[in-house]
Each structure stands twice: as structure tokens, then as C-alpha cells.
Amino acid sequence: MSLRFLSTNAAIYAIGNIGARAAIFLLIPLYTHSLSVADFGLLATLQLTIQILGVLMMGGMNTTLLRFANDYEAKGRLDALLGTSILMVLFNGLLLTAVTLLLLPWLFCQVLHTPDVRSYVGLACGAAAAQSLSSHIMSYYRARQEALRFMVTGLASAALLVVVTFVMVCVLHLGVGGALAAMILAYGAVFLVVLASTAWGTGLRVQPAIVSGLLRFGVPQVCSQSSEMVIGAVGIYFLSYFRGLEAVAVYSLGNKLAIILMITTISPFSLAFEPYAFSSADKPDRKALIARSLTYLVLAAVFMSACLLVGIRILLPKIAPPEYASAFLVVLLLIPGVTFTGIYYFGQALLNAMHRARVVGVVSTGVAGLSVLLNYVLIRRFGWQGAVLAFDASSILLGSVLGVLGVKHFRLALEWKRIGALTGMLLSLLLALFLLRELSIVRFSLVSVLTMILGTLLLLHYGFFHHDEKLLARRLAGRLC
Secondary structure: OOHHHHHHHHHHHHHHHHHHHHHHHHHHHHHHHHOOHHHHHHHHHHHHHHHHHHHHHHOOHHHHHHHHHHHHHHOOOHHHHHHHHHHHHHHHHHHHHHHHHHHOHHHHHHHHOOOOHHHHHHHHHHHHHHHHHHHHHHHHHHHOOOHHHHHHHHHHHHHHHHHHHHHHHHHOOOHHHHHHHHHHHHHHHHHHHHHHHHHHHHOOOOOHHHHHHHHHHHHHHHHHHHHHHHHHHHHHHHHHHHHOHHHHHHHHHHHHHHHHHHHHHHHHHHHHHHHHHHHHOOOHHHHHHHHHHHHHHHHHHHHHHHHHHHHHHHHHHHHOOHHHOOHHHHHHHHHHHHHHHHHHHHHHHHHHHOOOHHHHHHHHHHHHHHHHHHHHHHHHHHOHHHHHHHHHHHHHHHHHHHHHHHHHHHOOOOOHHHHHHHHHHHHHHHHHHHHOOOOOHHHHHHHHHHHHHHHHHHHHHOOOOOHHHHHHHHHHHHHHO
């Protein structure tokens, strides 16, 4: 397995991930124009609740399936791993739904600002369960490194969600409840279809004896993934409590647009890098390639950040009404935190590959606790700007700590000079675009493009790229021409 294989899989995952997540952005204008600002804020709050519940319902089984698939397949027990892990996800879903509906309505009353709390929370639990099962069964494709099947399934899932949501929200006018019901129907259908296809090839079997082993690896993953969700989502709840659903709507739109950087760059890297790191733990000859992959991640994040900000500056007036204009600034300020999320994934994969999942869980939990405190203090005083500061600070801390620990335990020698140069380039770009944000769209776009060209020329002039990288770039350019 080479860096070229990793890059190819990352590119395929990027296409599938972009297609699968495209539904989010196709649905944004539908939501913003069909729902009131308050209803859009309500839906955004429920969507983040779904993500948090989804992590808990998953129970770390997606990463567990990815980690142990090769071992169980070699022993002829892949059907037991798949069947048992699916049953565990289903059990978690039922248990958490019961707990949420029976014990937590009082909490949701404080942030949802609606009298029909139980109905909305019940639909959110159903959507979380359907999404968890769908995501888990698709992890089988990642475990087998079948990136193409993952891509096709992701694209089909996105298309189905858009169609069903359009019917529910635009045709039947079911509002927020219709949007949640569409998620249940779409993700539930994807799970059943992929389950049938997978079970036909591998079979399904429940083996209680392996439950404890799966839990030992999965529970620390829950701590890590829950902490990530807390860092990203807790600001929404505090914003709703202190500033109302209108503030949630603006911040949430900016957050959804910033996630484009995750979709196009960070997530594809993570999807391809994690199995690559797991298979390279006992292969010292791959360490140089793994270290260089982080440099490429940061380089891609710089390039995509520039493209994202220019695109949003042009398209935001067409995506949402004028009340959402501040969302551009939200995106710009969230980019540092989103970029460090990629470094967090990098460090987490290295630690998991070295069987240090508990380290990931402890660090993530500690940073999540700090994030709650930061959000409470900063949002209460500064509103959505405080939410951005809390997210960036928490993400940078988490990415830095896990990145350093991962490199230490994996014994990597990173390309610190190149990473430092790219970091400076990203910060300079964000500062320039912040200062130029009031320019007209044409002038803003022109200055942004010229800034990126200047940055690229500086990298070339000072010998940033290695000889083999320049040679590969020439070959790719020759093929394209």
C-alpha cells in the first residue's frame, strides 16, 4: 500500500463525501426560504442533537468494525463482527431513545423554545438511529477499502434525502417535523439496502462472546467522538439559551458552510488515512510517507479555504435572505478550528493504530469539558462571536495535543518547516480576507485570487516543493493537457 493508493482512495472518498454531504447544501436554500428564521434555528438545534445522539448510539462500533475487520476476516468470523456490532448499535439506539424521551424533555424545553418538545425530540431520536445504522453499515466498505462502493452509496443517500425532504417540506408543507421524518425515511432505506447487499456476501451472526472485546475498543471511541460533537455543538445550545433561535440560525448557517472544508478536504483524508495508518503500524518503511501526508493535508486545507471563502462571498446572497449576511464572517473565523480538526483526526488515527485509544478518550473528554466552560463564558458575553472563539480554541488545543501524542507514540519525524510555512500562509490569507470583506464581490474575488497566486509563487521561489512532487505535478499536468 503506497502513498499513491492513499491519495487515490482519498480522492474517491472526497467525491463520495462531497456527493453525500451535498444534500446539506442543496437543502440550505430550501430551509432558509421555506422556514422562518426561528424555525430554521429550531431545525439546526435538532440536527446537532441528532449528531450527538448518533455518536452515542453508534457506541464507537464504526471505528471498531474498521479496526478489527481484517483480523476477523482472517479467522472466518467477519459475519459475527458485522452482525454483533449492528445489534449493539440498534440496542444503543433503543436505550438512548427511551432515556431521552423519559428523562430529558425539561432540558430541551430550555433550548428549543417550542411547546411540542416530545414530538420533535422523538423524531430526532429516530433520525439519529437511522443515520447511525446507515453510517455503521457503510463502514464495512471502508474496512474492505472499497472506496468506490462507499462513494456510490453516499451519492445515492444524498439524492434520496434531497428528494424525500423536498416532498415533505415543499410539497406537503410539514415544516421542521417533515424535515426530520425525511431523514428517518432516507437513512433507514439506505441501511436496509446496504445491509441486504452486505449480508448476502458475508452473512450475519450474533456472537455474545465478542461483545466485551468490542466494547473495550469502542467505549474510548465514544468518548473521543462525543467530545468532538460537544466542541462543535454545545455552542448552539448556549446560543439558543442566551440569545434565541435567530442567533442560532445565523451561526448555524455559517457553521454548515464552514463544514464544506470538512467535506472536501478533512473528512476524505480521514476516511482514507485511518485504515492506511492501521495497516502501517508495524511497517517502519511507511513512516516517512505518513509524515508527508500531514503536510499535504495542510496544503489542501489552505487552498480549499481560499476557494471556499470566495465561493461563499459570491453565493451567500443567493443562498439565504439578507438576515443571514453575517454568516460569511462566521465561516471565515471558523476555518482555523476546522483545519485543526484534521490534525486531530491525524493524531487520533496514529494513537488508535498503536492501541492508545484510552489516551484519545481522556484527552478528548478533558478538552470537551473545557469547551463547555468556554462556550458558557464567551457566548454569554459576546454571542455568536463567543461561540466561534470557543470552537477555535478547543479545536486547536485538541488537535495540537493529540497530534503531538500521536507523532510521539508512532515515532514520526514531521516536516515542521513546511507545515509552519503553510500555517503562516493560511493565517495571512484569513487576515487579508477579513480586512477586505466589505469590498464588492468582484473586487473581493480578484484580490483573493491574486493573494493566492502570490502565495503560491512565494512557495515555489523558496523551494517549498520537493523534486519528486514537482515531477509528479508535471506528469499530471501533461496528462490533463
